Amino acid sequence: MPGVALLVFREVMEAALIVSIVCAATRGVARRGLYVVGGIGLGLLGAMLVALGAGVIANLASGSGQELLNAGVLLAAVLMIGWHVVWMSRHARELAQHMGAVGQAVKAGSSSLTLLLAVVALAVLREGSEVVLFLYSMAMGGIGVAGLAGGIAFGVGGGALLGFALYFGLLRIPMKHFFGVTNLMMVLLAAGLASSAARFLLQANRLPAWGEQLWDTSWLLSNGSLAGKTLGTLVGYDASPAGIQLVFYAGTLLSLLIGMRWAGRHASPPARSLAPLGMQQPQH
Template sequence: MLGIALLVFREVLEAALIVSIVAAATRGVPRRGRYIGGGIALGAAGATLVAACAGAIEQAVGGAGQELFNAGVLLAAVLMIGWHVVWMSSHGRELAREMQSVGHAVKAGSSSLAMLLAVVALAVLREGSEVVLFLYGMAAGGAGTGDLVAGVPLGVVGGAAVGYALYFGLLRIPLRHFFSATNGMLVLLAAGLASTATRFLMQADWLPALGTQLWNSSAVLSNGSVLGQALHILVGYDARPSGIQLVFYLSTVLLLVTGMRLAPRFAAQRPHPPPDAASRQAS
């Protein structure tokens, strides 16, 4: 039972951390609960479908289908997170002013939420499909019904609890620093997902390793530990990274930071409607 609970906990933790960061980053945006809840529901439905088609996915593309599927999901999430942080760089101050003066975010925030709904769905899709496949394998291997019934809820509750703790911790950040802090976390999250996607592509022989192991910090903090797993999601920690993973990680950080710095300049150059037109649009 404890083994099942631990493995489910790790998978749920990965999805819960991503959902928590997304929820915190969209603080004050109207209807964000619907978007995030919808993303979780879509991801869960997709995970069940993926599990049902696991055999076909595994055998696709010369037996590398699962690795390519995982890499595709992760890279799609990276693109959507990247779009959000660049968008927030040009609209974050406007959102903060609106939250301080009126108590809720401007309606424009919902356009970015649509992208983050997909990020939530992809996170739940990937981790949920792994949970379903893992439980199926455990049941086929002779795991008792009692172990599954007791272990799965324990793992789900534990992973969700850690996610909630992160979420409420982020909400304690002062509002004037909130969007910068959450944007920074999303940049590191995207870089970590890009690094993980690179590892899957390397396993499928689609990318060269450029050095199979640059260093090994497993003795200090292993990938399999709970803390290592959490840091892997939050900042892209890997105890044994390859060269190509480091290239993708640093490239993602560089591209997003550059985009975040350029976005406000382009936003400032765009013509703005006069105050009376803006008030009519808001109404």
């Protein structure tokens, strides 16, 4: 049971951290809870389908199907997060002043939420499919139902608690700084996902390495450790990255920062028509 609990915890933790950042970044936008729950549901369904077809997927593209699928999922998430942070840079002032209001802010926020639903679904799909495959192999190896159930319960519970801790920690940030902080976290998240996508493409021999190992800090913080996995999800930490990973990371980071700066300069002033609509309590 401890082995099952540890693996489930680490995979759930990665998905929970992404979901927490998405929830915090869409604070106050109407119906965001439905979008997040829908994304989790779609992700779980996709994870089961991917797990069922794992053998077929792995044999595609000369045996590189799984790596290419992982890379595609990650790059899709990067594009969707990128669109959101640029949009948010344009509308953050409006949302901060009219948090929870109906009207233009909610209408615009819903379009951004549609993409973030997909981000949640992709995160759950990637981590969930790994969990399903692992649990299937453990079941075939003879572990009992009680061991599997207990490990799943402890793993899911621990990962979810860590996600909630991050979410409620972000909610304590003053509103005038809130969207700036969450936007930065989304940018770092996207850069890290882009770096991971490059690693999968490198494993599939679809990209040049440009340096097999630029440095190695695994002696200090390994990728497999809890802290390493957490930093890997939040900021894209890799103990021994290849050069192409650094290119993807830096390229994504610079592109989004430039896009956010451009969007901020072209942001329209908050619509006065929203003011009379009143304030609602932010949705947690």
